[in-house]
């Protein structure tokens with residue numbers, strides 16, 4: 720895990736990054752600025768438990784491309800989930816919390832993941848333990864109203880104008896951040912590059 724100092728606020732941005740693209744860079748920039756992060760951990764997953772691994776590039780390749788994409792000095796590209804043998808975000812977050820007392824964390828994800836968040840293992844526990852920032856994504860803007868997570872934790876929603884207080888707000892607490900959006904997706908890039916055959 721990257722080194723972090725007591726009192727810091729760290730954004731946790733997990734993803735397949737297969738491959739990383741400018742949309743990811745935009746999410747990281749928005750999160751750093753709007754949430755007031757000291758660091759953002761760009762966590763390259765060994766594999767999203769809900770996605771097929773058929774077209775998943777090797778972890779080393781996804782890390783190397785992420786390092787080129789993530790140029791902000793506050794970003795740490797990391798892949799410790801693999802070394803810890805963990806696949807599920809709830810387990811990973813437990814481990815991060817246990818190893819970093821005195822550090823505050825916010826889980827960061829795009830709006831497509833808010834739509835499906837109730838399918839993640841122990842999703843309620845995640846929301847009850849960590850503040851969550853959701854960044855808008857074309858096609859999934861309405862998930863901030865219609866998703867199971869949004870309905871279940873409606874009482875815990877923080878106005879996006881107060882996003883810079885999220886890191887100090889005890890969970891459950893989440894916000895949906897609108898802003899510049901990117902239509903990019905890794906699937907579209909894989910298709911353009913002929914990496915998806917069907």
Ligand SMILES: Nc1ncnc2c1ncn2[C@@H]1O[C@H](COP(=O)(O)OP(=O)(O)OP(=O)(O)O)[C@@H](O)[C@H]1O
Pocket residue numbers: 733734735736737742743746827828829830831832854855856857900901902903904905906907
């Ligand atoms: N254009 C985008 N706008 C907002 N969030 C995004 C965007 N692209 C990816 N994200 C978010 O970044 C994180 C990592 O995404 P991921 O690596 O799965 O990229 P993807 O483009 O969604 O990939 P795929 O097309 O393979 O599903 C997720 O939380 C996802 O919601």
Ligand SMILES: O=C(O)c1ccc[n+]([C@@H]2O[C@H](COP(=O)([O-])O)[C@@H](O)[C@H]2O)c1
Pocket residue numbers: 732733734735736762764766767768769770806807808809832838839840
């Ligand atoms: O823990 C789960 O059940 C779970 C289900 C789906 C996605 N995730 C995590 O969500 C992050 C975003 O995944 P992805 O594929 O949309 O980039 C990544 O860290 C995944 O490991 C986690």
